[in-house]
Amino acid sequence: MAETYDFLFKFLVIGSAGTGKSCLLHQFIENKFKQDSNHTIGVEFGSRVVNVGGKTVKLQIWDTAGQERFRSVTRSYYRGAAGALLVYDITSRETYNSLAAWLTDARTLASPNIVVILCGNKKDLDPEREVTFLEASRFAQENELMFLETSALTGENVEEAFLKCARTILNKIDSGELDPERMGSGIQYGDISLRQLRQPRSAQAVAPQPCGC
Ligand SMILES: Nc1nc2c(ncn2[C@@H]2O[C@H](COP(=O)(O)OP(=O)(O)OP(=O)(O)O)[C@@H](O)[C@H]2O)c(=O)[nH]1
Secondary structure, three states: OOOOOOEEEEEEEEEOOOOOHHHHHHHHHHOOOOOOOOOOOOEEEEEEEEEEOOEEEEEEEEEEOOOHHHHHHHHOOOOOOOEEEEEEEOOOHHHHHOHHHHHHHHHHHHOOOOEEEEEEEOHHHHHHOOOOHHHHHHHHHHOOOEEEEOOOOOOOOHHHHHHHHHHHHHHHHHHOOOOOOOOOOOEEEOHHHHHHHHOOHHHHHOOOOOOOO
């Protein structure tokens, strides 16, 4: 059956190697933890249709390799992304320290308007934590990012992270802050929206007449 949706959003999952990007994507798409996850070679892809605030949105998600040697390949996928999950591992300060560089890449190579949610992954490994919730919240606030701690293992906050990002993009479309028709916005109209857009204004404005019988 053909998929119908109001919008399609291009999303990226970025961050240092081993932070759990592929596992987060897998948990979101398949609803289970990906056992034996290997390093991503270049870029992998997944998609899922979700319902956000009464709208159907297809999320087209690009999971990028965190390893430095793939950086030139992965960077070529950033263009025109509407949203991103910026992932670090709460048990690895090194991955947290790299966040600023990943964010600069996202804002310069994708779009300065890209909607980013910071995800402190591996929340289930709290006893091994190296980065506190508070300091990451501050980083998020200073850099105008949304923030959640997630666990791809238990599934905690995984759905929320993707949906929060999608909801924010929809709100920005509604407020006029984001224009889906701008080239490289990372947003496309789906069939449903296109049909509504193509209806003549007069047809949209006229309320259906009550039946006289
Ligand atoms: N405990 C725990 N382990 C996790 C979690 N997410 C991922 N892992 C483990 O972390 C390791 C790396 O996960 P990946 O999803 O492959 O990491 P990645 O960020 O995609 O790595 P690259 O592809 O190299 O960029 C794997 O051994 C996973 O099993 C989590 O939420 N909790």
